[in-house]
Amino acid sequence: MTDTLEEPPRNAESDVLTPRLRTQARRSVFWVVLSVFGLAVVAAVYLLSGNRSPGGPPLDPTSPAPEGAKAVVEVLRAEGVDVTGADSASAASTALDDASGASTLVVVDNEYLAPDRLSSLVAGASSVVVIDPSFQTVRELSPDVLIGGAADGEPADASCDVPAAERAERATVGNTYRIGGDATGCFPVGDGRFGVVEIPGATPVTIVGSSAVFANGTIAESGNAALALGLLGPTDSLVWYVPSLADVEADAPPTIGELTPGWVVPSLLLVLVVTIAAGIWRGRRFGPLVVEPLPVTVRAGETMEGRARLYQRSSARLRAVDALRIGTIDRIATRLDLSRHADASAVAAAAAALTGRDIADVRAILIDAEPRSDADLVGLSDSLSLLETQIHALTDPTGRQKR
Amino acid sequence: MAVTGWFIALLAVGVVPVIAVGADPARSFVVLIGWIVGCLVLLAIDVALAGSPRRLSLSRSLPDRVRLGEDATSEILLTNRGGRPVRALVRDGWQPTAGAPFARQRVTVPAGERRRLVQTLRPFRRGERASDHITVRSFGPFRLGARQATIASRGRLRVLPPFNARKHLPSRLARLRELDGATSVMVRGQGTEFDSLRDYVRGDDVRSIDWRATARRSELVVRTWRPERDRRVVIVVDTARTSAARIADEVRLDTAFEASLLLSALATRADDRVDFLAVDRRIRGRVTGSTGADLLAKLVDAMAEIDPELIEMDWDAVPAHVRQITSHHAFVVLITSIETPGASAGLLSVLPQLTRNHTVAVVSVTDPDVEEARNDRGDREAVYRAASAERAALDASRVAAAVRRIGADVVSGSPGDLPPALADHYLALKAAGRL
Numbered sequence: 001m002t003d004t005l006e007e008p009p010r011n012a013e014s015d016v017l018t019p020r021l022r023t024q025a026r027r028s029v030f031w032v033v034l035s036v037f038g039l040a041v042v043a044a045v046y047l048l049s050g051n052r053s054p055g056g057p058p059l060d061p062t063s064p065a066p067e068g069a070k071a072v073v074e075v076l077r078a079e080g081v082d083v084t085g086a087d088s089a090s091a092a093s094t095a096l097d098d099a100s101g102a103s104t105l106v107v108v109d110n111e112y113l114a115p116d117r118l119s120s121l122v123a124g125a126s127s128v129v130v131i132d133p134s135f136q137t138v139r140e141l142s143p144d145v146l147i148g149g150a151a152d153g154e155p156a157d158a159s160c161d162v163p164a165a166e167r168a169e170r171a172t173v174g175n176t177y178r179i180g181g182d183a184t185g186c187f188p189v190g191d192g193r194f195g196v197v198e199i200p201g202a203t204p205v206t207i208v209g210s211s212a213v214f215a216n217g218t219i220a221e222s223g224n225a226a227l228a229l230g231l232l233g234p235t236d237s238l239v240w241y242v243p244s245l246a247d248v249e250a251d252a253p254p255t256i257g258e259l260t261p262g263w264v265v266p267s268l269l270l271v272l273v274v275t276i277a278a279g280i281w282r283g284r285r286f287g288p289l290v291v292e293p294l295p296v297t298v299r300a301g302e303t304m305e306g307r308a309r310l311y312q313r314s315s316a317r318l319r320a321v322d323a324l325r326i327g328t329i330d331r332i333a334t335r336l337d338l339s340r341h342a343d344a345s346a347v348a349a350a351a352a353a354l355t356g357r358d359i360a361d362v363r364a365i366l367i368d369a370e371p372r373s374d375a376d377l378v379g380l381s382d383s384l385s386l387l388e389t390q391i392h393a394l395t396d397p398t399g400r401q402k403r
Numbered sequence: 404m405a406v407t408g409w410f411i412a413l414l415a416v417g418v419v420p421v422i423a424v425g426a427d428p429a430r431s432f433v434v435l436i437g438w439i440v441g442c443l444v445l446l447a448i449d450v451a452l453a454g455s456p457r458r459l460s461l462s463r464s465l466p467d468r469v470r471l472g473e474d475a476t477s478e479i480l481l482t483n484r485g486g487r488p489v490r491a492l493v494r495d496g497w498q499p500t501a502g503a504p505f506a507r508q509r510v511t512v513p514a515g516e517r518r519r520l521v522q523t524l525r526p527f528r529r530g531e532r533a534s535d536h537i538t539v540r541s542f543g544p545f546r547l548g549a550r551q552a553t554i555a556s557r558g559r560l561r562v563l564p565p566f567n568a569r570k571h572l573p574s575r576l577a578r579l580r581e582l583d584g585a586t587s588v589m590v591r592g593q594g595t596e597f598d599s600l601r602d603y604v605r606g607d608d609v610r611s612i613d614w615r616a617t618a619r620r621s622e623l624v625v626r627t628w629r630p631e632r633d634r635r636v637v638i639v640v641d642t643a644r645t646s647a648a649r650i651a652d653e654v655r656l657d658t659a660f661e662a663s664l665l666l667s668a669l670a671t672r673a674d675d676r677v678d679f680l681a682v683d684r685r686i687r688g689r690v691t692g693s694t695g696a697d698l699l700a701k702l703v704d705a706m707a708e709i710d711p712e713l714i715e716m717d718w719d720a721v722p723a724h725v726r727q728i729t730s731h732h733a734f735v736v737l738i739t740s741i742e743t744p745g746a747s748a749g750l751l752s753v754l755p756q757l758t759r760n761h762t763v764a765v766v767s768v769t770d771p772d773v774e775e776a777r778n779d780r781g782d783r784e785a786v787y788r789a790a791s792a793e794r795a796a797l798d799a800s801r802v803a804a805a806v807r808r809i810g811a812d813v814v815s816g817s818p819g820d821l822p823p824a825l826a827d828h829y830l831a832l833k834a835a836g837r838l
Contacts, residue, residue: 263422263428265428266434266435277410286540292500295710296713297647300648301772308787311790323790
């Protein structure tokens with residue numbers, strides 16, 4: 001099958017429809033530039049709109065979200081307080097050590113806080129504010145304070161001699177605490193429950209039951225702002241400690257991630273890569289699609305079927321049976337060689353005479369009977385068929401009677 | 404660019420070293436990344452070493468025409484003008500109904516040589532089938548990746564109507580020959596032509612005896628007649644809306660073409676002149692002034708490209724079209740459908756103009772399903788269907804009666820029966836001298 005080449009084959013390069021890589025790259029330059037530009041715009045908008053999107057942890061000192069605490073922190077900074085954020089106990093204690101002079105520690109209680117490490121932190125600060133502490137945290141802070149349950153969220157009057165509370169006069173109350181010993185309670189909500197509790201000692205600890213007092217969204221309500229600033233403002237430096245994942249201690253029971261062998265994740269990644277590559281393998285089209293205009297074709301029987309369904313749905317029995325009768329009468333008349341102008345009664349009479357059946361019967365089948373139900377219709381149709389068959393049996397194709 | 408299954412397999416095998424390195428995640432990651440990069444490098448080398456499909460030059464050889472249902476052999480010559488052999492998978496971009504085999508063809512073309520690819524096409528639809536391009540995927544020596552290029556190469560194959568009805572032709576031609584030279588058993592019409600005189604033999608019709616010649620020769624002499632010749636047959640095929648209907652697996656238009664082909668083949672052997680017109684709102688196909696084998700070739704060529712259009716037939720223009728072809732008496736065959744008086748109003752309104760000058764036959768395909776539905780009275784639904792079928796048959800017979808009243812003949816039959824029925828009708832007219 002190998003031929004030698006007699007004539008130099010003409011240059012077919014121009015016939016190749018697939019663009020070269022270079023051409024493709026040149027064509028897509030516009031889109032690449034456009035998408036890079038779009039990405040740049042998105043990045044710029046993101047940077048300009050504040051570096052943190054809403055949705056950080058509650059009372060996050062850098063979050064401008066309603067749940068965050070950026071407002072109070074910024075006000076304190078403007079007043080000259082040195083505010084340091086900390087996301088772990090070790091970071092908080094380092095910050096406390098670094099701070100010059102008196103420093104206040106704010107602890108936002110959440111699920112990452114380890115209560116047993118709180119006491120060492122408390123010892124390093126000159127005053128401590130604990131926001132919305134849990135049962136365990138409260139027990140760790142002082143045996144005199146007990147959890148009192150949630151209040152109804154209404155502001156309460158200060159009614160105590162803690163200076164910050166006195167200046168605030170009214171503030172939002174969240175969780176409440178019952179007190180004993182030498183602890184002082186403020187913002188009572190009846191039957192010995194208080195929204196803010198001060199525990200005196202080497203380091204005074206103030207428990208604030210409501211995070212709403214500090215949150216951006218609610219700090220402007222009643223005396224919340226005054227209470228927050230009064231509690232946090234007195235010292236030169238402030239450490240704002242929001243416990244996070246970094247607090248999870250290393251000696252916790254091993255997680256699933258630590259239990260799985262080292263090759264599992266790389267293997268899964270490889271499976272992912274193989275899947276994508278297999279998609280490229282199977283998805284690569286072997287040349288462009290081929291189009292072919294096809295002519296329209298319609299099933300011819302559709303109008304007939306449609307009409308049948310219409311008869312049936314509207315129960316047009318008489319119309320249906322009349323159609324059958326016209327056909328049958330026509331065929332009987334042809335078979336019996338009757339004139340084309342013979343009317344139905346004449347055909348009925350001739351059919352009755354031939355078959356020897358009662359003329360009234362044959363007339364009923366061919367002309368008179370009206371079907372009242374679908375069963376009648378089927379019965380009539382059968383009678384028509386039977387009559388036709390009888391006449392066929394009794395005559396030969398020329399219309400003469402047999403015998 | 405394309406990758407092969409081998410490349411995927413090679414990537415997947417990477418799971419072995421990843422697991423073998425074992426417990427240390429950092430080392431596993433290094434192995435993983437190393438493996439993927441290694442695979443990609445191999446792929447790049449393989450693709451770089453593959454012979455360029457762009458350096459192939461192609462030439463096709465292909466028959467121009469093929470009858471529907473027959474095979475056509477398509478040949479492609481691939482010449483490798485590059486410096487490396489091309490191990491390729493080739494796809495010829497035929498339209499689906501060209502009936503190209505689905506399997507791609509594998510071929511290896513060494514550098515500077517030429518190879519031939521042979522493919523059998525079995526088209527399953529009438530019309531012009533095209534292939535505009537050939538796609539070549541050239542694999543590298545490791546079979547990991549391939550270069551792919553689509554090369555323009557125009558192939559055209561005209562698929563002609565099958566003319567299955569030609570099986571009826573021999574018997575009709577035999578009947579035609581019987582007409583020739585026979586003594587006219589009919590009342591002599593103006594159409595039968597005087598042929599010659601010959602001696603009387605027993606069995607000849609006594610009415611054919613030429614008494615004047617007998618008196619001269621004192622032997623009984625009869626005149627013989629031959630069928631009239633050089634009559635005109637004008638076939639008008641309706642390609643509009645109703646011709647798109649599919650009856651018993653055949654589109655009405657295809658049946659019309661079969662019938663036209665059989666009639667044309669017969670008429671041209673009988674020395675009549677056949678003109679063909681396919682019309683809806685415009686003339687879709689036209690064959691005039693051809694005879695013999697040339698006529699059939701031109702007819703199938705004209706028919707190949709005609710598909711039904713979903714528009715209404717313009718009957719008003721038909722008399723003018725016929726007048727353009729001939730101003731003399733002709734046998735005009737209108738192949739259309741007669742279904743309901745409403746739908747046939749256009750046909751009925753122009754028929755008188757045609758019947759005034761011509762012998763007209765209205766040819767219509769009937770649906771065997773209607774006949775079947777009419778006789779099926781099994782249950783309630785079947786009875787309603789039978790009633791509907793009876794009504795449809797009644798409508799058609801009313802139109803047929805109207806057509807006959809105007810003076811045209813009606814020829815109808817199922818798709819298989821219609822072509823011979825039309826041929827028989829033509830023979831009957833010819834024998835009667837009515838053409």
